[in-house]
Amino acid sequence: MCLLQHVGGESVFSCGVSMAGIADWYVQQRHTEVRYYDYALMGGWVYEKEVAARAREASPITRAAELRAPILVLHGDKDIDVPFQQVPPFVEALRRSTHGGAAVEYHAYPGEGHGIAGTEAQADVLDRLRTFLRVNLKPWDFTDNPHGEVAAY
Secondary structure (H helix, E strand, O other): OHHHOEEOOEEOOOOEEEEOOOOOHHHHHHHOOOHHHHHHHHOOOOOOHHHHHHHHHHOHHHHHHHOOOEEEEEEEOOOOOOOHHHHHHHHHHHOOOOOOOOEEEEEEEOOOOOOOOOHHHHHHHHHHHHHHHHHHOOOOOHHHOOOOOOOOO
16 A cells, blocks of 8 residues: 555655555455454444445555556465455556556465465565565665654664
């Protein structure tokens, strides 16, 4: 959802990564095994009238076509905590962006759940992350530091 924020027509971030990220609160609450956690996060059930609009606004799929920066989407296809069913439509919506800075790299991990557990899959995740960030992560402009020269937080 953060990656979909933009100022002056450009993304606030140079790139983003979604690993087992919630993309659609309707699919999330319908198919997850942790419904009461999602109930607490949304402040109710998404099919309730007073929650429905908030759920739609909080679902990244609602604004996915506004993508303005590269995104890497990685998800296990057996994930039941953040159900995989929401990922292919989200990726399709992201790919509808016509912005020149938008790019979507997507990989589903067959047989993997919420936490990528297989050794080969973990190695693949790390390799994809390293490559994606080397290519797309832009250096921070330290001249625009809101804290000035003070580095203590």
